Amino acid sequence: MHLKLGFIGFGNVAREFVRILEERREQLGRNHSLTWQTTAIATGRHGCVLSGRGLDLSAAVALVESDRSLAELPAARSVATPFEVVERCDANVVFETIPLDPLTGQPAIDYIRSALARRIPVITANKGPIALAHRELRDLARRFQVPFRFEGAVMDGTPVFNLVERCLPAARVLGFEGVLNSTSNLIIELMERGETFDAALAEAQRRGIAETNADFDIDGWDALTKARALANVLMNGDDRIAGIERDGIRELTRADLKAAVDKGATYRLVARAIEVEGSISLRVGPEQVPFGSVLACASGTSNVLVLKTDLMGEIAIFEKDPGIRQTAYALLSDLLLLSSSEFKL
Amino acid sequence: MHLKLGFIGFGNVAREFVRILEERREQLGRNHSLTWQTTAIATGRHGCVLSGRGLDLSAAVALVESDRSLAELPAARSVATPFEVVERCDANVVFETIPLDPLTGQPAIDYIRSALARRIPVITANKGPIALAHRELRDLARRFQVPFRFEGAVMDGTPVFNLVERCLPAARVLGFEGVLNSTSNLIIELMERGETFDAALAEAQRRGIAETNADFDIDGWDALTKARALANVLMNGDDRIAGIERDGIRELTRADLKAAVDKGATYRLVARAIEVEGSISLRVGPEQVPFGSVLACASGTSNVLVLKTDLMGEIAIFEKDPGIRQTAYALLSDLLLLSSSEFKL
Numbered sequence: 106m107h108l109k110l111g112f113i114g115f116g117n118v119a120r121e122f123v124r125i126l127e128e129r130r131e132q133l134g135r136n137h138s139l140t141w142q143t144t145a146i147a148t149g150r151h152g153c154v155l156s157g158r159g160l161d162l163s164a165a166v167a168l169v170e171s172d173r174s175l176a177e178l179p180a181a182r183s184v185a186t187p188f189e190v191v192e193r194c195d196a197n198v199v200f201e202t203i204p205l206d207p208l209t210g211q212p213a214i215d216y217i218r219s220a221l222a223r224r225i226p227v228i229t230a231n232k233g234p235i236a237l238a239h240r241e242l243r244d245l246a247r248r249f250q251v252p253f254r255f256e257g258a259v260m261d262g263t264p265v266f267n268l269v270e271r272c273l274p275a276a277r278v279l280g281f282e283g284v285l286n287s288t289s290n291l292i293i294e295l296m297e298r299g300e301t302f303d304a305a306l307a308e309a310q311r312r313g314i315a316e317t318n319a320d321f322d323i324d325g326w327d328a329l330t331k332a333r334a335l336a337n338v339l340m341n342g343d344d345r346i347a348g349i350e351r352d353g354i355r356e357l358t359r360a361d362l363k364a365a366v367d368k369g370a371t372y373r374l375v376a377r378a379i380e381v382e383g384s385i386s387l388r389v390g391p392e393q394v395p396f397g398s399v400l401a402c403a404s405g406t407s408n409v410l411v412l413k414t415d416l417m418g419e420i421a422i423f424e425k426d427p428g429i430r431q432t433a434y435a436l437l438s439d440l441l442l443l444s445s446s447e448f449k450l
Numbered sequence: 451m452h453l454k455l456g457f458i459g460f461g462n463v464a465r466e467f468v469r470i471l472e473e474r475r476e477q478l479g480r481n482h483s484l485t486w487q488t489t490a491i492a493t494g495r496h497g498c499v500l501s502g503r504g505l506d507l508s509a510a511v512a513l514v515e516s517d518r519s520l521a522e523l524p525a526a527r528s529v530a531t532p533f534e535v536v537e538r539c540d541a542n543v544v545f546e547t548i549p550l551d552p553l554t555g556q557p558a559i560d561y562i563r564s565a566l567a568r569r570i571p572v573i574t575a576n577k578g579p580i581a582l583a584h585r586e587l588r589d590l591a592r593r594f595q596v597p598f599r600f601e602g603a604v605m606d607g608t609p610v611f612n613l614v615e616r617c618l619p620a621a622r623v624l625g626f627e628g629v630l631n632s633t634s635n636l637i638i639e640l641m642e643r644g645e646t647f648d649a650a651l652a653e654a655q656r657r658g659i660a661e662t663n664a665d666f667d668i669d670g671w672d673a674l675t676k677a678r679a680l681a682n683v684l685m686n687g688d689d690r691i692a693g694i695e696r697d698g699i700r701e702l703t704r705a706d707l708k709a710a711v712d713k714g715a716t717y718r719l720v721a722r723a724i725e726v727e728g729s730i731s732l733r734v735g736p737e738q739v740p741f742g743s744v745l746a747c748a749s750g751t752s753n754v755l756v757l758k759t760d761l762m763g764e765i766a767i768f769e770k771d772p773g774i775r776q777t778a779y780a781l782l783s784d785l786l787l788l789s790s791s792e793f794k795l
Contacts, residue, residue, distance in 0.1 A: 125761065129620060137620065262762050264617035271616045272609035274786035275474060275482065276779070399768055402747040416470065416779045417607050418770060423744055425764040434621070434761045441619035 106138055106444050111145035111196030111225070113187050113216050114203035115175075118230055118257070120166045121433035122200065127163060129437075137441055145194035146175055147187035149204065154181035155194055187212070191219045198443065200436055201229040207321055207330060210237040221245045221253060228439040230257030230432055235334035240343035252443045257435025259285065259331045260408050263424040267442065269339050269412070276416040278339040280379045285331045287406035287427070288315040288322035289354045289374035293391075294405055297362050297371065302355070314406055324353035325374065325389040332376035332387045335410070340378060340385055347384035354391050365393045373400050399423075451483055451789050456490035456541030456570070458532050458561050459548035460520075463575055463602070465511045466778035467545065472508060474782075482786055490539030491520055492532035494549065499526035500539055532557070536564045543788065545781055546574040552666055552675060555582040566590045566598060573784040575602030575777055580679035585688035597788045602780025604630065604676045605753050608769040612787065614684050614757070621761040623684040625724045630676045632751035632772070633660040633667035634699045634719035638736075639750055642707050642716065647700070659751055669698035670719065670734040677721035677732045684757070685723060685730055692729035699736050710738045718745050744768075 112119050126133070126141070133139040142159035151168065152175040154160065160178050168175055176183045184190060187203065199220045205213040210233030217234055220227045222245060229235075234242060235258045246253035259265050269278060284290060288309050295305035306323070309315035321327050329351045336342035354374055365372055370393040377388045394400040399421045403409040411421040424431065457464050471478070471486070478484040487504035496513065497520040499505065505523050513520055521528045529535055532548065544565045550558040555578030562579055565572045567590060574580075579587060580603045591598035604610050614623060629635060633654050640650035651668070654660035666672050674696050681687035699719055710717055715738040722733045739745040744766045748754035756766040769776065 133620065263765050264613060267617045268609060268613065272612045272783065274783055274790075275478065276783075396741055397747055397749060399747050399770075402742055402744050404742060416775065416782070418772065418776055420608050420770065421768040423766040423768065425744075425766070427763065430761065431763055437761070438617065438619055438621075445619075 106140070108139065108141040108198055108444065109144045109196045110141050111190065111194045111199040112143070113147045113191060113199055113201045113220075115146050115148045115151070115165065115169055116202060116204065117429050118432045118436070119200060119202045120169065121429045122436045123162050123166050125430070125433055125437055137444065139441070139444055144196050145190045147190035148175065152176045153184050153187055153190045154178060155184060155190060156180045156182060157195055187216060188219065191216055191223070191225075194225075196225055198226045198228060198440065201227055201231060202436075203231070205231055205233045207233055207326060210234045214238045214242070217242055217253070218245060221249060221251055224249045224251050226252040226443055227254070228436055228443065229255045230435055231255075232258040232330050232334045235337060236330045237333070239334065239337040254439035254443055256439050257432050258334050260410060260422075260424050261427045261431040262434035262438055263408070263422055263427070263431070264438075265335070265410055265422065266338050267438070268422060271442075273414065273417060276414045278412055278414055280377070280413045281335060281339065281411060282375055282377045282400065283332070283335070283408070283410040284373045284400055284403040285376050285408055285410070286322050286325075286328040286374050287408065288319055289328070290403065290408075291315075291406050292323070292354060293357070293362065293372050293374070296357070296359055297366065299359070301359070302357070323355055325351045328374055328376045329387065329389045332378060332389060336378045336385050336387060339412070340380060342378070342385045345383065345385045346387060348386040350386075350388040350390065352390035357391050368393070370395050371401050373403065375400060451485070453484065453486040453543055453789065454489045454541045455486050456535065456539040456544040457488070458492045458536060458544055458546045458565075460491050460493045460496070460510065460514055461547060461549065462774050463777045463781070464545060464547045465514065466774045467781045468507050468511050470775070470778055470782055482789065484786070484789055489541050490535045492535035492548075493520065497521045498529050498532055498535045499523060500529060500535060501525045501527060502540055532561060533564065536561055536568070536570075539570075541570055543571045543573060543785065546572055546576060547781075548576070550576055550578045552578055552671060555579045559583045559587070562587055562598070563590060566594060566596055569594045569596050571597040571788055573599045573781055573788065575600070575780055577603040577675050577679045580682060581675045582678070584679065584682040599784035599788055601784050602777050603679050605755060605767075605769050606772045606776040607779035607783055608753070608767055608772070608776070609783075610680070610755055610767065611683055612783070613767060618759065618762060621759045623757055623759055625722070625758045626680060626684065626756060627720055627722045627745065628677070628680070628753070628755040629718045629745055629748040630721050630753055630755070631667050631670075631673040631719050632753065633664055634673070635748065635753075636660075636751050637668070637699060638702070638707065638717050638719070641702070641704055642711065644704070646704070647702070668700055670696045673719055673721045674732065674734045677723060677734060680755070681723045681730050681732060685725060687723070687730045690728065690730045691732060693731040695731075695733040695735065697735035702736050713738070715740050716746050718748065720745060
């Protein structure tokens with residue numbers, strides 16, 4: 106299968122994905138019969154380009170990483186906005202990884218909507234659209250019979266959505282609990298070792314785990330957005346989320362953490378979903394979890410998701426210290442599922 | 451899709467699977483377009499029967515559970531052996547769950563071989579055939595283009611084989627470590643609470659976790675068999691397993707366990723696979739693992755498998771306190787994968 110790729114967003118994740126594609130070109134051709142060219146790249150600061158003849162992906166990575174414009178690419182035709190890219194690109198799969206407003210999911214939702222409505226399959230690593238517009242986008246994808254995949258929205262390339270869809274058929278997810286925010290988790294670990302909250306946050310920022318403005322992580326919004334995405338997809342939650350409680354780790358003190366340790370426990374920022382009488386309640390907040398529990402074993406930047414199911418009881422999937430490569434792998438795994446014989450492109 | 455089911459082995463797992471099928475008949479018809487009849491059941495002590503018109507599965511369960519012969523089933527035609535059942539059954543999927551010699555995998559391997567050679571898809575929950583004859587059976591299945599699935603061979607219905615095959619495309623498994631034997635794990639937990647080895651073993655037997663002859667579990671054979679199955683399938687290990695070390699928990703003392711606890715650790719019977727210069731080494735033995743590690747969090751009868759991969763780093767999948775229903779679910783999940791549009795029956 107020869108694919109024409111379009112990139113809406115060409116940041117760290119997309120560029121790492123390009124590096125994987127280049128490294129694995131031979132393997133992907135041999136084992137997955139996959140070849141590709143790139144017909145569109147849209148960025149926020151380095152231009153938006155199209156080419157029917159194909160763009161040089163490695164050259165595009167080099168241009169963006171030396172802060173130059175994609176308009177310098179051979180055979181590139183510049184357009185004004187990512188919207189024009191979506192509207193005019195001749196791609197048969199679009200990777201959407203644009204920076205977004207985490208509370209509205211925009212402009213990612215609009216780009217995805219636009220692509221799906223043009224019958225272009227979409228792969229996104231953004232959680233916002235799945236948390237805030239899952240049902241609309243899923244229904245649009247179904248109406249136009251076009252694949253829409255988003256494994257990277259939660260826990261990077263660790264199978265979460267694909268795990269339930271592809272490996273747990275007929276089982277119903279009754280609820281879940283997860284440690285989903287690496288920044289909060291790392292801050293808790295550093296505070297347990299004696300750092301103040303502020304010093305721990307600064308260290309998380311120094312390591313590139315936390316953003317300059319880390320409020321979204323620290324105040325529980327990131328974990329809540331992921332929990333909404335999980336509840337929408339795994340529990341058919343779109344219209345059934347009746348209650349949301351959100352708390353972050355800002356008020357957590359070293360004294361709290363020490364008191365927990367003395368009881369054989371530690372704190373985690375836990376995201377929970379439960380279903381009661383047809384409604385789903387989400388709760389994100391710091392909780393004491395016993396040493397030795399599955400939630401506690403997600404220390405540092407690791408994540409874990411515990412799924413409670415009817416037929417398969419309780420299982421958990423754990424991701425150790427994810428980096429950018431694991432997020433990029435989400436795009437690759439979705440691409441390979443989408444290009445396998447099960448899906449029609 | 452209307453399936454004709456054959457059962458080779460009709461023990462606890464197969465009968466629990468039948469209960470799930472009956473409970474979920476409406477859901478499986480509606481969501482998976484699946485209907486079925488049963489054309490063959492082979493048991494060791496309750497007869498072997500065939501019927502072109504379909505056997506009453508619930509009646510078959512009741513007969514076996516009251517220790518009566520399946521020959522009493524309406525429309526049943528008795529034959530002498532499970533081999534005759536495989537040879538003469540008009541099934542389009544066979545569930546193989548016969549008791550087997552764990553060190554040879556027989557007679558399960560012969561039954562599976564016979565079914566595949568007749569182009570009958572096989573689903574097994576037995577680890578022996580995957581540990582001891584995986585390559586031959588896989589090649590046979592490929593030659594006759596017939597599905598062969600075995601999710602239940604390791605960690606019951608927890609996705610392990612399907613996880614890698616269906617959710618981690620293009621990623622290579624470089625090695626793994628797992629806590630895979632519930633009996634050993636439970637004995638360690640009980641000994642940590644102060645029981646002697648013998649008392650802990652008796653308690654595990656009383657709870658139905660350990661067999662009357664628990665040597666296979668305690669001496670590491672069960673974990674080794676599972677590790678071989680995992681290495682064969684996930685690491686293409688069939689001909690590359692160069693070194694095997696096996697030790698069990700028989701020599702472990704309460705003093706050992708106490709010394710570990712004093713260091714902030716606990717013991718687990720750990721199965722490890724590593725690849726060095728193209729060869730795979732397997733090692734099963736008791737190891738000290740730190741509290742808070744992923745291996746340690748598999749306490750009691752829980753299991754965990756840590757996969758080390760190239761593209762996705764390290765992920766783990768955890769199964770909490772599995773029961774017979776989780777093993778039976780493995781058969782259902784394989785059946786649903788096999789009957790989905792990806793596979794041709």
